[in-house]
Amino acid sequence: MSQISELKKLYSKGKARKLITLFSFFIALVVAAVASVSVGAGSPRLAEAIHVIMAKLFPFLNLAPASRLTQIIILDLRLPRVILAVIAGAALAASGTLMQAALRNPLVSPYILGVSSAAGFGAALFIVLGISTVMFFKGYFIVANAFIFSVVAMLIVYGIARIRGITAESIILAGVAVGYLFSALLSLIQFIAPASDAVRAVVFWLLGGLSTANWSNLTIILPMAFAAIALMMLYSWDLNVLSLGEEAATSLGVNPRSILIASIVLSAWATASIISFTGVIGFVDLISPHIARIVIGSDHRFQLPCSALIGALLLLCADTTARVLLAPAEIPVGIVTSLMGVPFFLYLLMSRRRQIWR
Amino acid sequence: MALKLQINKLSFVYGNFKALKDVLFEVDRCEFLGVVGPNGSGKSTLLKCIGRILKPEKNAVLIDDCDVTKINLKSLAKVMGYVPQRSESVFPFTVFDIVLMGRKPYIHWTVSDDDCRIAIEALKYLGLEDLATRHFNELSGGEQQKVIIARALAQQPRILLFDEPTTYLDIRHQLEILDLLKHLTTTKQCTVIVAMHDLNLASRYADRILMLKKGSIYALGPPETVLSEENIADVYGIKVHVTRTILGAMQIMPVEPVGTHYRRSEVPIKSPPKQLVGP
Numbered sequence: 001m002s003q004i005s006e007l008k009k010l011y012s013k014g015k016a017r018k019l020i021t022l023f024s025f026f027i028a029l030v031v032a033a034v035a036s037v038s039v040g041a042g043s044p045r046l047a048e049a050i051h052v053i054m055a056k057l058f059p060f061l062n063l064a065p066a067s068r069l070t071q072i073i074i075l076d077l078r079l080p081r082v083i084l085a086v087i088a089g090a091a092l093a094a095s096g097t098l099m100q101a102a103l104r105n106p107l108v109s110p111y112i113l114g115v116s117s118a119a120g121f122g123a124a125l126f127i128v129l130g131i132s133t134v135m136f137f138k139g140y141f142i143v144a145n146a147f148i149f150s151v152v153a154m155l156i157v158y159g160i161a162r163i164r165g166i167t168a169e170s171i172i173l174a175g176v177a178v179g180y181l182f183s184a185l186l187s188l189i190q191f192i193a194p195a196s197d198a199v200r201a202v203v204f205w206l207l208g209g210l211s212t213a214n215w216s217n218l219t220i221i222l223p224m225a226f227a228a229i230a231l232m233m234l235y236s237w238d239l240n241v242l243s244l245g246e247e248a249a250t251s252l253g254v255n256p257r258s259i260l261i262a263s264i265v266l267s268a269w270a271t272a273s274i275i276s277f278t279g280v281i282g283f284v285d286l287i288s289p290h291i292a293r294i295v296i297g298s299d300h301r302f303q304l305p306c307s308a309l310i311g312a313l314l315l316l317c318a319d320t321t322a323r324v325l326l327a328p329a330e331i332p333v334g335i336v337t338s339l340m341g342v343p344f345f346l347y348l349l350m351s352r353r354r355q356i357w358r
Numbered sequence: 359m360a361l362k363l364q365i366n367k368l369s370f371v372y373g374n375f376k377a378l379k380d381v382l383f384e385v386d387r388c389e390f391l392g393v394v395g396p397n398g399s400g401k402s403t404l405l406k407c408i409g410r411i412l413k414p415e416k417n418a419v420l421i422d423d424c425d426v427t428k429i430n431l432k433s434l435a436k437v438m439g440y441v442p443q444r445s446e447s448v449f450p451f452t453v454f455d456i457v458l459m460g461r462k463p464y465i466h467w468t469v470s471d472d473d474c475r476i477a478i479e480a481l482k483y484l485g486l487e488d489l490a491t492r493h494f495n496e497l498s499g500g501e502q503q504k505v506i507i508a509r510a511l512a513q514q515p516r517i518l519l520f521d522e523p524t525t526y527l528d529i530r531h532q533l534e535i536l537d538l539l540k541h542l543t544t545t546k547q548c549t550v551i552v553a554m555h556d557l558n559l560a561s562r563y564a565d566r567i568l569m570l571k572k573g574s575i576y577a578l579g580p581p582e583t584v585l586s587e588e589n590i591a592d593v594y595g596i597k598v599h600v601t602r603t604i605l606g607a608m609q610i611m612p613v614e615p616v617g618t619h620y621r622r623s624e625v626p627i628k629s630p631p632k633q634l635v636g637p
Contacts, residue, residue: 007478007490008471011454014491104448241462243449247442248506250411252513253435253463298449301467 018302021295025309029086032313036082036320040327042073049074076214081323084213084221085316088274091225092281093288093311095267097304098232100289101239102263103168109286110271113171113264114153114178116280119272121186122149123279124202128193142205143276150272153178158264166257167246171264207332208279210319217277228270229308235262236300243298283337284311287345294348314341361422361437361516362387363408363549368418370403377403379573385517385551390543392564392581393553396594399570401553405519408551409440421517435463438517439510443525445502447494453505454490457481460512480511484538500531507535511542518542520552524559532556536563561585561608569593585610 037053038046048066052074055063065071095110103112111117122145160174161167186202193199238259242249246256275281292307318337323330363385370378378400385391393401407414410426419426426434439460447456457480461473481487484504489497494505503523510518520539524532540563542548554560560567561581569577569584571593577584585608590598597613 003482003487004475004478007454007481007487008474010491011474101449106448237462237465237467240451240455241459243447243451244445244456244459245442247406247411247440248445250431251409251435251438251440251510252459253430253432255431293449297455298451299455 018296018299022302022306022309025306025313029309029313029316032316032320033082033086036085036316037074037078039320039324040073040078042069042077049078053079080215080218081210081213081319082316083218084210084278085319086312087218087222087225088210088278088281089284089288089311089313089315090308091229091270091274091311092285092315093292094229094232094304094308095270096285096311097289097292097300097307098235098239098263098267101243101300102260103172104243104245105168105172106290107286108172109282110267111179111280111282111285112175113157113268114175114182115150115268115271116275116282117179117182117186118149118153119146119275120202120206120280121182121189122146122276123205124186124189125149127201127205128189128198146276147272149182150268150276153182154264154268154272158261161260166260168260171260205279208275208281208334209322209330209332210278210315211323211330212277221273221277224273225270228266228273231262232266232270233301233304235259236304239300239304240298280334281315281337282334283341284315287341288314291345291348361549362420363517364420364423365404365408366418366420368404368407368414370400370407370412370414372403377573378407381570381573381575383568383575383578385549386565387549388543388547389549390540390563390565391549391551392560392567393551393570394555394557394560394567394585395570395576398572399593400573401570402521403573404570405440405521405551405553408517409438409519410434411440432463435513435515437515438519439513439515440519441503441506441510441521441523443522444499445506450493450495452490453486453492453494453497454481456494456505457486457508457512460509463513476514477508477512480508483511484508500527500535503527503531503535507538515548517549517551520550522553522555525555532559539563557585557590557610558608561610581608591616 034046034050038049048070051063052066052071054061055065056075092110099108099110099112100106123142126141126145156178157171157174160177161170164170164174190199190202193202238249238254241252241254242256242259249256249259271285288311289303289307291310292303296302296306314337315333318340319333321340322333322336325331365381365383365385368378368381369376381404393404395401403412406412408419408426410419410431413427416427417425421429421437454477457477458469458473460480461469461477465473481490484507486501486504486508489501489505494502497505503526507523518539523539524535527535536559539550539552543550543565552564564581566579567577567581567584568575569589576593577589585600587598587600590596590610595617596615599611599613601609601611603609
């Protein structure tokens with residue numbers, strides 16, 4: 001009997017350690033966010049930044065108002081950008097985790113569904129040819145196009161998989177095919193584009209970046225991404241069970257097909273709602289789940305939130321560096337994410353002796 | 359309480375290939391049923407249909423007179439467990455995490471004290487306490503198989519299905535695991551259905567043997583009558599000697615395949631003696 005309580009203790013200890021890890025990442029994210037708000041082109045520094053945010057959050061404190069310029073830089077330029085980096089990183093990383101777990105493949109990311117090239121095609125369609133899939137939402141034509149084509153890509157993948165039988169293999173194959181289709185169409189548009197300005201605009205969109213951050217965009221992005229991440233969390237146990245294979249999952253009462261479908265829909269939704277605004281941001285979605293697995297293990301109840309926090313932290317640091325390093329000029333964020341993330345990832349990979357992937 | 363299991367004219371088709379044809383039998387409560395037959399005779403398909411991993415036709419598989427296709431997967435997982443030939447985890451999980459997954463049908467989000475206790479008891483039953491914090495993928499094949507059995511036990515099922523559980527194991531692990539399955543039927547009131555390749559082991563452990571040939575039942579009954587020289591010759595296409603050891607246990611000694619295209623005398627291996635032991 002003593003052994004039972006011993007093992008039980010061991011288990012709750014491990015759980016406590018995981019919760020502490022999650023909490024530390026959360027604190028690190030908050031610290032990074034505050035630091036990020038305090039740096040960049042323009043003068044306001046840490047003290048002013050905290051002052052302005054406190055004054056805005058708690059008006060009853062009656063803090064002395066800062067100058068108009070400081071307020072604009074902090075509240076309308078830097079803060080939305082920091083929030084966008086956090087939510088974009090979190091949503092992309094969570095989607096990556098979901099796809100890797102559901103498709104039982106450590107090499108896939110949400111882009112395996114072809115959503116990125118489809119979004120790029122949608123954006124290019126408007127930038128080059130002025131074709132929009134929606135008549136209203138003026139100012140959001142590019143976003144709407146990108147989003148709608150991402151969803152279309154997902155539906156095509158689902159349709160093909162449906163015919164072949166919904167398994168991890170058929171979804172990966174269908175996704176790769178649809179991805180190639182849309183990148184071919186994207187290249188075609190760039191090739192026939194009359195003006196070189198338009199082509200440059202498409203390339204710029206494809207590079208991705210967070211400079212489009214503003215409050216009205218955030219009011220759309222935040223609820224969509226948050227809802228997707230929360231729903232993903234509900235599938236944690238199912239994803240755990242699925243990692244031993246579809247047969248094992250079935251015998252434990254989980255229908256692998258419904259998990260696969262939910263995963264496709266949720267991760268395409270989360271990814272599309274981010275990249276329609278930011279352009280294609282890669283790497284975070286692929287690498288954050290792996291880093292999370294190394295630091296916290298594979299139990300998706302902990303790994304999914306951990307991956308989201310790491311994604312947020314990674315994108316926030318990368319974006320801050322991207323806009324500060326050569327300020328007022330900006331480096332495309334995708335370049336920085338890879339340059340910063342790869343060494344960190346390799347360090348983790350080599351410092352742990354345990355075999356992480358089979 | 360053990361459950362009654364009826365297989366009622368079960369047929370199953372993969373594309374054009376009929377894997378099972380009108381299979382009809384009943385499984386006694388707390389029985390060790392060995393399922394034998396050559397490759398492709400439908401052993402795995404039969405187990406998967408019973409375990410609802412493949413979807414059988416309506417009213418073909420009945421548990422306590424209840425059609426398995428009408429029971430939802432989660433409730434079914436509380437009464438029936440399935441252990442495949444081999445399991446691999448794509449991502450690193452500890453042994454304890456894996457066994458705890460057996461509680462999935464009972465868990466919503468948090469792991470209760472009860473879930474934890476039952477998982478630990480399953481670990482102890484298999485003698486795996488010391489491996490609890492090791493990673494599943496780092497274990498040997500025999501240990502992995504035991505972990506998966508512990509996970510199936512954590513489901514607290516009344517019927518357990520094993521698809522060739524000892525195929526990849528050394529001889530000690532084979533005996534250990536079959537002893538354990540036998541023990542489940544005698545002390546834990548489980549019904550155990552095991553697909554097996556080794557006819558000697560099957561004769562030694564099974565209460566009854568179900569012999570399949572090309573998707574149909576060829577014979578069903580106690581090992582002594584089912585595993586006869588004639589039946590094995592007809593189903594497997596090999597010549598065997600069935601003898602008895604000094605202790606009286608059945609021994610099946612394969613001699614040669616019948617109807618091969620080369621002459622047997624040209625194959626330079628020792629043929630077993632005509633009469634090994636016994637009278």
